[in-house]
Amino acid sequence: MSASVIDFVATEARFGAHNYEPIGVVLSRGEGVWVWDTEGNRYLDCLSAYSAVSQGHCHPKILAAMVEQAHRLTLTSRAFHNDQLAPFYEEIAALTGSHKVLPMNSGAEAVESAIKSVRKWGYEVKGVPDCQAEIIVCANNFHGRTLGIVGFSTDPDTRTHFGPFAPGFKIIPFGDATALAEAITPNTVAFLVEPIQGEAGVILPPAGYFAEVRELCTTNNVMLVLDEIQTGLGRTGKLLAEQHEGIEADVTLLGKALSGGFYPVSAVLSNNDVLGTLRPGQHGSTFGGNPLACAVARAALRVLTEEGMIENAARQGARFLEGLKDIRANTIREVRGRGLMLAVELHPEAGRARRYCEALQSKGILAKDTHEQTIRIAPPLVITSDQVDWALERLATTLTQDFS
CATH class of the missing domain: 3.40.640.10 (Type I PLP-dependent aspartate aminotransferase-like (Major domain))
Structure with a gap:
């Protein structure tokens, strides 16, 4: 992490209650399925703020409604x-x-x-x-x-x-x-x-x-x-x-x-x-x-x-799930999900899922671990086929990576 990122993280640790364990990235901007950190690096958001950002980051029509009402x-x-x-x-x-x-x-x-x-x-x-x-x-x-x-x-x-x-x-x-x-x-x-x-x-x-x-x-x-x-x-x-x-x-x-x-x-x-x-x-x-x-x-x-986001979630979710199931990795115990609510559960011997999430960060994907062995994948519902395929390539590389 750069000096500025370390400073942000250290300040949080000094003043904030330690009730979270975030991945080591400091985000500053978002648009659609993408977010950018303070260093200008771009990531595909595969958490969507625990599904709160389903419509994509900073959707212009929601933003316009918010600004208009805030003035009134x-x-x-x-x-x-x-x-x-x-x-x-x-x-x-x-x-x-x-x-x-x-x-x-x-x-x-x-x-x-x-x-x-x-x-x-x-x-x-x-x-x-x-x-x-x-x-x-x-x-x-x-x-x-x-x-x-x-x-x-x-x-x-x-x-x-x-x-x-x-x-x-x-x-x-x-x-x-x-x-x-x-x-x-x-x-x-x-x-x-x-x-x-x-x-x-x-x-x-x-x-x-x-x-x-x-x-x-x-x-x-x-x-x-x-x-x-x-x-x-x-x-x-x-x-x-x-x-x-x-x-x-x-x-x-x-x-x-x-x-x-x-x-x-x-x-x-x-x-x-x-x-x-x-x-x-x-x-x-x-x-x-x-x-x-x-x-x-x-x-x-x-x-x-x-904007057809629900129908897109069904299409892209099926594509994503099929692609995850096609990954041949000894680390994977099970792939499951419905729509764009997906998970990859790892075998215990593969180690904690967090280290895979940290490896994904280095490849431009932000995902989150849960219950030690599971990687959750839940991108905004506006994700495209090309973006799904882009993510699958990086997930495949990461899940077959040798961490020993």
Whole structure:
């Protein structure tokens, strides 16, 4: 690293909490699928800010909407109406087929909001005894980092020394419909689950799993809450990952790409029963639903659909997945994914995935490791065939590299 890069990194280390372990690059500019560091080196972004930059870095139409709205009105709080919230509600509801919308800021806030809402629904609609509501979640889940959420994580790094935690959660294996059926009781109000477990290493459930889940939830009057904060808005090659199995969630959580990377925006989408139980003063957010956020989200949704990004994710994702599977390397244990949400899991003897990510950086690709042995690959949905092929060449060279 050059002196200037070392200085940036050292200053972060001196003043910042050490809750991240970034790859050793300092980025200063982005456009489309590309980012540039402070030295002028260009990289293909294969993380997309954990899928928040699905529309590509600094998309000009989202930027224009943000600048225009910033000149007009940024924040009113929900004490007053604003002229961007109603159109945002209308447009996202029409796109997703939702009945009610609750705007928030971060993905974790959306998850917390859903937990509150399904519990309230359980008490007031389903008739669960007060303070007895149960929510079923999956092992190896990742739904955020608030205290309420980490309480039902199974990752020791996420949980250790942050307790005590709130009760009311049952943990079952992911992809096991029988386990779900056995866990449901009369007090179960919801099943909270990711369609694909992203942080766990892009883990896909067995075919037909969510069809069974949907039937179980319907039969037992349990709300199916799908956390589509990473998988939603085109990442898997469909607007929502649930569409791959032709089901509909009772509650859907969106975030990340909802703003195209410009601004923190999230939303809880639901049927009337769940969000319909909320009354004034029972939930809120100073910034949730603010006019700047709504204007940005409206533009982000518009370019996603008008520019064919979802269809492109399906095409390029299939090309990328096939290309990864064609790489003949002793280091590779498994390649998996859907759309442009991909992963290469390495054999333990290949060493930590991080060193491969560092080697990829030297070849002009930024990717991120997870769970020691897995490289996640999730470029912006605007990636082209030529760019996919360019990336595959460098991935093949790196994955067959001898690090001994």
